[in-house]
Amino acid sequence: MTNEEFLKKTATKAANVLHMPLGEIEPLKMIELFANLHIVVGGDEELMIHWLNTHNNHLGFCPAARLTDEQSMNKIIGYLESMCYQ
Numbered sequence: 001m002t003n004e005e006f007l008k009k010t011a012t013k014a015a016n017v018l019h020m021p022l023g024e025i026e027p028l029k030m031i032e033l034f035a036n037l038h039i040v041v042g043g044d045e046e047l048m049i050h051w052l053n054t055h056n057n058h059l060g061f062c063p064a065a066r067l068t069d070e071q072s073m074n075k076i077i078g079y080l081e082s083m084c085y086q
Helices: 003-017 027-040 045-052 070-084
Strands: none
Touching: 003 027, 027 045, 027 070
């Protein structure tokens, strides 16, 4: 298995936990999002799904609706990272 195949397989598993297809989402970004969100909510998968599918006042949008947009995905990951390291 190549590194690229491994990355896509891992990202697909993360997306499946979040009840969404990987689709057009960049695999490395999905893994970053998943890892940071997992830390923020303490690994609670139901809460992870809820967080992604709920409008976020700080971001100004529902994260799940913007996962294929690179700029929005970077904003989501940056927001989660800031919450991880406070």
